[in-house]
Amino acid sequence: MAGYAGTFLRINLSTGQIDKESLDLELAAKFIGGRGLASYFLTQEVDPDVEPLDPANKLIVATGPLTGSRAPTGGRYMVVTKSPLSGTIASSNSGGFWGAELKRAGYDFIIIEGKSDKPCYIHINDDTVEIRDAGKYWGKLVGETTDLLLEDTGDPKARVLTIGPAGEKLSLLAAIMNDKYRAAGRSGVGAVMGSKNLKAIVARGTGKLKPAREDECKSVVKNALKKIRENDVTSKGLPTYGTxxxxxxxxxxxxxxxxxxxxxxxxxxxxxxxxxxxxxxxxxxxxxxxxxxxxxxxxxxxxxxxxxxxxxxxxxxxxxxxxxxxxxxxxxxxxxxxxxxxxxxxxxxxxxxxxxxxxxxxxxxxxxxxxxxxxxxxxxxxxxxxxxxxxxxxxxxxxxxxxxxxxxxxxxxxxxxxxxxLPAYDVRGIQGHGLQSATSNRGGCHVRGYLIAPEIIGLPEKLDPLSLEGKAVWVKIFQDLTAVIDSLGLCLFTSFALGADDYRDMFNAIAGQDLTTESLLQAGDRIWNLERMFNLNAGVGPEQDKLPRRLLAEPISSGPCKGHVHRLPELLPEYYKERGWDEKGLPTEEKLAQLEIA
Amino acid sequence: MVVEVRLFASFREGRFKEKELELPEGSSLGDLLAQLEIAQKDAKITIVNGSAVSAEHKLSDHDVIAIFPPIAGG
Missing domain, CATH: 1.10.569.10 (Aldehyde Ferredoxin Oxidoreductase Protein, subunit A, domain 2)
Incomplete structure (x- = not known):
C-alpha cells in the first residue's frame, strides 16, 4: 500500500531478537500513522503503570504515511513512549532527514523493547538490520557520535539518530537528536533510550516511495506548495527571520x-x-x-x-x-x-x-x-x-x-x-492557549494546539486573546487537527498556510484513501482520546488539567496585560463538554465507542 | 500628539526600529501606516499599548505602537 511501507521492526534489546512484522493497513489508516499509530501500539503493549525507565517500557519511533513522500515538509517522525518526566504518554516530534530515510529503508516504525546489557546501536541498511556494539560512542557528544558513526558505517548518505550524554545519564530532560541538530526534544524521551543502553539508530534506505494515485498526488501537492509559497508567513516571515x-x-x-x-x-x-x-x-x-x-x-x-x-x-x-x-x-x-x-x-x-x-x-x-x-x-x-x-x-x-x-x-x-x-507564552494574557496548555496530553506544551495562531497572529482569523467565548471549541479543533498533522508526518508550520482539506487531499492521494475531512478530524479526536485514556490509566487524571498557581492566582504585575490571570476554572467545564467527556473530564463509554476505541 | 512607533521584521528595512513621531490630533492607525508608506494589508499585526487593534483605531498621545508584517513562529 502506498503511503505506508507496510512493514515495521520489532527489536528486543534484551534478547537481540529482530522481527519484521506486517502492518495491518486498515488499522494504520484508523490511527493515520506517526503519533496516532504509535500511541495505539503503546497503549496495546505497555502497562500504563510501567516505570518509564524500566526495560518493560517501550520506545516507538514512527513515521507517518506522508513521511518520505513529495508532500511539503514530509520528513517528520515521532517518538512515543511513557515519559519519565511527566508520567504521561510522550510523543516527541522531529524533522531533519532521518524519518524519510527510515521509510525509504522500508519501515513505517520501530518498536524497541527490553534493555541491552551493554551500549549498542541499531544499524538499518534497507533489508539488513543489526544490533551493534556502541562502546566506543558511549559518553560522546552528539556531533562527534554522528560523525564517527557515519565514518565507521562507511556510508555518508546514512542518517543518524542518537542520544547524547544527557540521555545516557538518564536526565529527565534528555532529547533524542537526529541529523546532529534536530530534536525529538520534549518529555525526556532520550532518557528512555538511554535506559535501554541504546545509543543510536543509523538508517539508510534506497527504496522509492510511490503515491497510490500518481496524477492526483501531483495535483494536490502542487496545490499545497502553491499555498505555502503564496502565504506571507511561510514564504517570507519564517524563511527570513526563522521562528x-x-x-x-x-x-x-x-x-x-x-x-x-x-x-x-x-x-x-x-x-x-x-x-x-x-x-x-x-x-x-x-x-x-x-x-x-x-x-x-x-x-x-x-x-x-x-x-x-x-x-x-x-x-x-x-x-x-x-x-x-x-x-x-x-x-x-x-x-x-x-x-x-x-x-x-x-x-x-x-x-x-x-x-x-x-x-x-x-x-x-x-x-x-x-x-x-x-x-x-x-x-x-x-x-x-x-x-x-x-x-x-x-x-x-x-x-x-x-x-x-x-x-x-x-x-x-x-x-x-x-x-x-511551559514554553514561551504567558497564558494569563491568552485564554485559549492556556486552556490547551492545561489539557495537553503531554503536559506544558505549545505544539498540541497552537492557539497563538488565532489569538495573537490572526491565523486563520483573529480572536480576542482575553475573551473566553468559543475558546473551548477552538482548542478542541486545534488539538484534533494537530494530532492529524503529527500523525501524517508533516510539519505543523504547514498549518499557517494549509487547512484540513489540504491534509485530507494529500493523505487520500498518497495513501490511497477516501477520507472526508470530517473523518480525518475524527481520527484526530480518536488519537486525543487514546492518549487521554493512557494517562488516566497511568494515574494522571483530570486533576492534572491545571496550570501553575502563579498563572491562576497572581495577576500579571506590569506591562500591557497587567492585572490578568488565567480563567481556567471557567473554561474547563465547557472544554470537557465539547470533548464529549463527563463533567469530571473522563471520556464517556459512548464517546469511546463512537471513536471505536472502547 | 506624540506617539512611539516600533517597527519589526521587514518593516525596518529603509525605515527605523523605534522612533517618536508627532501626529495630528485625531489620527488613526491607518493614517500612521499611510505616513510610513506601509499598506494596510501588509500590516498583519498592529498592537497599541499591548492590545491588537485595526486600522480604524484612533491614536492618543503617548501611545506605543508596534507594527508587524505577516509572521509566525513557535
Whole structure:
C-alpha cells in the first residue's frame, strides 16, 4: 500500500531478537500513522503503570504515511513512549532527514523493547538490520557520535539518530537528536533510550516511495506548495527571520514570560530577536526534508556554530532567565544540541533555580558553579553543560524544575504542567492557549494546539486573546487537527498556510484513501482520546488539567496585560463538554465507542 | 500628539526600529501606516499599548505602537 511501507521492526534489546512484522493497513489508516499509530501500539503493549525507565517500557519511533513522500515538509517522525518526566504518554516530534530515510529503508516504525546489557546501536541498511556494539560512542557528544558513526558505517548518505550524554545519564530532560541538530526534544524521551543502553539508530534506505494515485498526488501537492509559497508567513516571515521572529510580537503583546514568569514583558527582548539573530549571527537558512519553508537557522558565535536557536530556546534561556545576551543563548543552545537536552525544559529549569536562589531557598554553598542569578549569561551556558554532565548541582537541574522546586520546598515555582515545563507564552494574557496548555496530553506544551495562531497572529482569523467565548471549541479543533498533522508526518508550520482539506487531499492521494475531512478530524479526536485514556490509566487524571498557581492566582504585575490571570476554572467545564467527556473530564463509554476505541 | 512607533521584521528595512513621531490630533492607525508608506494589508499585526487593534483605531498621545508584517513562529 502506498503511503505506508507496510512493514515495521520489532527489536528486543534484551534478547537481540529482530522481527519484521506486517502492518495491518486498515488499522494504520484508523490511527493515520506517526503519533496516532504509535500511541495505539503503546497503549496495546505497555502497562500504563510501567516505570518509564524500566526495560518493560517501550520506545516507538514512527513515521507517518506522508513521511518520505513529495508532500511539503514530509520528513517528520515521532517518538512515543511513557515519559519519565511527566508520567504521561510522550510523543516527541522531529524533522531533519532521518524519518524519510527510515521509510525509504522500508519501515513505517520501530518498536524497541527490553534493555541491552551493554551500549549498542541499531544499524538499518534497507533489508539488513543489526544490533551493534556502541562502546566506543558511549559518553560522546552528539556531533562527534554522528560523525564517527557515519565514518565507521562507511556510508555518508546514512542518517543518524542518537542520544547524547544527557540521555545516557538518564536526565529527565534528555532529547533524542537526529541529523546532529534536530530534536525529538520534549518529555525526556532520550532518557528512555538511554535506559535501554541504546545509543543510536543509523538508517539508510534506497527504496522509492510511490503515491497510490500518481496524477492526483501531483495535483494536490502542487496545490499545497502553491499555498505555502503564496502565504506571507511561510514564504517570507519564517524563511527570513526563522521562528524567533516571534520574540517581539509576543513581547509587545505583554505575554513574554520573564524571570520565571515573575514578569511578562522583557524590555530588552529585541537584543535576542530573530531580527538581531539574522543581522549578527546567521550563517545560512536550513531546510528539513522536502521543506519549502526553510525556517531553520545555522548560526555562529566565535568557535561555536550549529543550527538554532529557535524561538522557544531564545525565550527559555533569554527572557525566562532574564538574559539578553544572544551570544550566551547560542552557546547554551549548542550545549543542548551536543548533550542532547530539551532546550525548553533546560532553560526553564535554570530559570526556576534562579528564582529559588533569588528567594534564598538554596544554600549558596550548594551552587558549585556560577551564581544562579537572573540576567547571567555565564550561568545559562555553564549550568547547561553541568546539566548535560549531571555534575554537582547540575544533576538536580537535569531532573527538571518540578522535582527541583519540590525538593526545595517551593513546588509552585516550577512553571510546568504535568511536570513538563511551559514554553514561551504567558497564558494569563491568552485564554485559549492556556486552556490547551492545561489539557495537553503531554503536559506544558505549545505544539498540541497552537492557539497563538488565532489569538495573537490572526491565523486563520483573529480572536480576542482575553475573551473566553468559543475558546473551548477552538482548542478542541486545534488539538484534533494537530494530532492529524503529527500523525501524517508533516510539519505543523504547514498549518499557517494549509487547512484540513489540504491534509485530507494529500493523505487520500498518497495513501490511497477516501477520507472526508470530517473523518480525518475524527481520527484526530480518536488519537486525543487514546492518549487521554493512557494517562488516566497511568494515574494522571483530570486533576492534572491545571496550570501553575502563579498563572491562576497572581495577576500579571506590569506591562500591557497587567492585572490578568488565567480563567481556567471557567473554561474547563465547557472544554470537557465539547470533548464529549463527563463533567469530571473522563471520556464517556459512548464517546469511546463512537471513536471505536472502547 | 506624540506617539512611539516600533517597527519589526521587514518593516525596518529603509525605515527605523523605534522612533517618536508627532501626529495630528485625531489620527488613526491607518493614517500612521499611510505616513510610513506601509499598506494596510501588509500590516498583519498592529498592537497599541499591548492590545491588537485595526486600522480604524484612533491614536492618543503617548501611545506605543508596534507594527508587524505577516509572521509566525513557535
Amino acid at each position: 524567533s521572529v516571534l520574540v517581539n510580537v509576543i513581547n509587545e503583546s505583554g505575554i513574554y514570560p520573564t524571570n520565571n514568569f515573575q514578569e511578562s514583558y522583557f524590555p530588552t527582548a529585541d537584543k535576542t530577536s530573530g531580527e538581531t539573530l539574522a543581522e549578527k549571527y546567521l550563517v545560512r537558512n536550513v531546510a528539513c526534508f522536502a521543506c519549502p519553508i526553510a525556517c531553520g537557522r545555522y548560526s555562529k558565535v566565535g568557535e561555536v556554530e550549529g543550527e538554532g536557536p529557535e524561538y522557544e530556546t531564545i525565550w527559555s534561556y533569554g527572557a525566562s532567565c532574564g538574559v539578553d545576551d544572544l551570544e550566551a543563548i547560542i552557546k547554551a543552545n549548542n550545549w543542548c544540541n551536543e548533550y542532547g537536552l530539551d532546550t525548553i525544559s533546560a532553560g526553564a529549569t535554570i530559570a526556576c533555580a534562579m528564582e529559588l536562589c533569588q528567594k534564598g531557598l538554596v544554600d549558596p554553598d550548594e551552587i558549585d558553579g556560577p551564581a544562579l542569578e537572573f540576567g547571567s549569561g555565564e550561568a545559562i551556558v555553564e549550568w547547561t553543560r553541568k546539566m548535560g554532565e549531571s555534575e554537582g548541582f547540575g544533576a538536580k537541574l537535569a531532573l527538571g524544575s518540578a522535582r527541583l522546586a519540590e525538593q526545595y520546598g517551593a513546588p509552585e515555582l516550577s512553571m510546568s504542567v504535568k511536570k513538563l515545563e
